[in-house]
Amino acid sequence: MGAYLSTPVTDKEVFEGQGQSINYGGGSMQGWRRTMEDAHIAEVGLSGDPGCAIFGVFDGHGGAEVAKFCQKYLSQEVQNLEQFGAGAVEDSLIQVFHRMDDMLRDHKYAEELEQLKTKDDADDEESRAEGDGDSAMSMDALEMIKRVFQIKRWQGEQPAGSDGSSAGTAEGEDSLASEAAAGGSSGAAAGSSGNGSGSSAAAPPRVIEPADSRVQAGCTAVVAVKYGNELFVANAGDSRGVLCRGGQAVALSEDHKPAHEVERNRILNAGGFLSEIGGVCRVNGNLNLSRAIGDLKYKGNNELPPKDQIITAQPDVRRIALKPEDSFFVLACDGVWDVMSNQECVDFISKRLAGGDKPADAACALLDACLAGDPKAARGVGCDNMTVIVVQLEHHASS
Structure with missing residues (x-):
């Protein structure tokens, strides 16, 4: 079936935990894709601060290695930054996204990156099918x-x-x-x-x-840091964060697509080009997103800073002061958002949590709800790898 399996892999990697004023859970599912290229992080008590937690979803493309690399290193690297310890969370998140690119270029990680690659021979086949x-x-x-x-x-x-x-x-x-x-x-x-x-x-x-x-793969990244009563969400690519505020969906990120004016101007100024293939705008005839960690072959213009490259890891960061009516937030890769709108996702999770589901149960139910029954009939919608993290703000949730 080309880039898809004959039957989907519906087994899930489930994770959950608790921290100060939060209760979180999530799940990852390979679905119809021939390989699994998603990764995630969920960690509480950063730098010894019980009120600080980090969550992230990394959606790989062209291979799993960059997503897995971020899963292994991003949390520790952000904690190593002096400004993070001083409370400069926004600057730290921007710096750590670019830090991942710097580490990917470092030859001391070359062997490790090889080991992180998906070994399935179908990986190369899938990459070509996606316009690599x-x-x-x-x-x-x-x-x-x-x-x-x-x-x-x-x-x-x-x-x-x-x-x-x-x-x-x-x-x-x-x-x-x-x-x-x-x-x-x-x-x-x-x-x-x-x-x-x-x-x-x-x-x-x-x-x-x-x-x-060496590094042909890349990954989108949406990372949220809860720092006391504030939420910082950094996004590069088309994974997404959404907050439930009084039952209404509040966008915590904006998708980075090549057709957007800001993205298009940067791509062209850096020497790239845009192509419309099958109704989808792609960078240099390949990627259908305009920001990502990795994808180093699009970041070789030595006359430009990292934020101005054809593909950049520069995240947009939103800072949200949490309110009593904020009950939970969701981080998920684009496979979920291809199927559901922000509000549909919030409504789905709200109903599950109100019915007594734990965040991990609600996240896994969302994965099942987004999975396509037939790739051909769905035209690929609901056929992607999918990862969802639900973070419940316990002190605002009803008992």
Whole structure:
């Protein structure tokens, strides 16, 4: 079925907990997708402060590794910031989003990122189906071709069909395809010499790829920090946060889509372009969102600061003073919002909580309600990976 399974995976990762004045729970479900690329965080008592908690949903694309990387590191990195300890939560959230990109570029995390990748062979297939721009050639073959280019350049050779300035040209790939399939022939053999066999040729240096070629994946991120009686919500991409205030939905974030004027202007000014494919506006013919952590190949303009790149990790941050009528807030990835409006989601969760459900139960019920019965009939709506976090503000909730 292409990018979808024949039957959905409805098993859920369920999590829940409590903190000062909050009761939270959530769930994640793979659904119809061939791989699971979502991740999340939920932690209370940040920096030893019982009134401080952080929650986040990371929706991966092109692979799971960046979402999982944020799951592992973002909370600790924000706590490491001096300004966070001083109460500058908004500035800290902006800084930590960009900090994730800096860490993704750092070669000391390269092996870890490889381990975080989804190992299912269908991952590459799904990425291409979603408009990743890769050719039909397998990723293993492309990797071998790239390494043959690198070894030949180190030897001072000019790969056939290449002008030496672009290792990824179509001519170069075609001319080396058979060599790659054979294991790299002469170039690979050169790399194995000098290992005590008596050859005078030195082994080629260990290839360290630039970050934008190592890290092809990205993730949207919506992160909420409850700091005392205030709520800070940082968003980059099209995951979303919503607050229930007196039964009414209050948006805690705004989706970042390429067609929006601010986003479009930044993309074009940074040297990107927009394409409408199947009625969807995409950046450089690929991404249908305009802000994300990772996606480093769109962040290579050295003349521009991080916030002005084609794709930027710069989050918008909203600061909300919590009121007595605020009963809960929800963080969820776009798979949920494709199916429900903000108000429909609030109504659904409100009814469940009023009926005695715990936040985790309400979140899992929402996942089931959003799941499509048939991908073809639904035209993909309700077929995405989905993650929901419900944070109940206990001191405002009825007993």
